[in-house]
Amino acid sequence: MFEGVPIEAGKRVRVTQQLPTPEGAWTTAVEGTVRRWRQATTGSWFAHSKDDRLWLDRLEMRLDDGEVTVLNLDQYSLVEPIAT
Numbered sequence: 904m905f906e907g908v909p910i911e912a913g914k915r916v917r918v919t920q921q922l923p924t925p926e927g928a929w930t931t932a933v934e935g936t937v938r939r940w941r942q943a944t945t946g947s948w949f950a951h952s953k954d955d956r957l958w959l960d961r962l963e964m965r966l967d968d969g970e971v972t973v974l975n976l977d978q979y980s981l982v983e984p985i986a987t
Contacts, residue, residue: 910940915987921979934985935964
């Protein structure tokens with residue numbers, strides 16, 4: 904996932920994510936600049952975790968075209984630094 908990769912604002916990264924399917928895996932990748940990384944709750948009341956919320960790793964990025972996107976990181980996410 905992203906162990907060992909410092910996810911700091913201003914860093915340029917490539918995030919590759921996979922969605923498992925019965926036929927294999929659907930893979931997509933995006934590149935951009937990190938705006939912020941945080942753990943945030945969902946509105947899930949049934950999670951039975953801290954404060955009865957499900958905590959997700961969320962990465963907010965600015966893509967090269969200026970779009971801002973928020974990615975939910977999971978065990979199928981790979982965050983790689985890109986040299987600038």
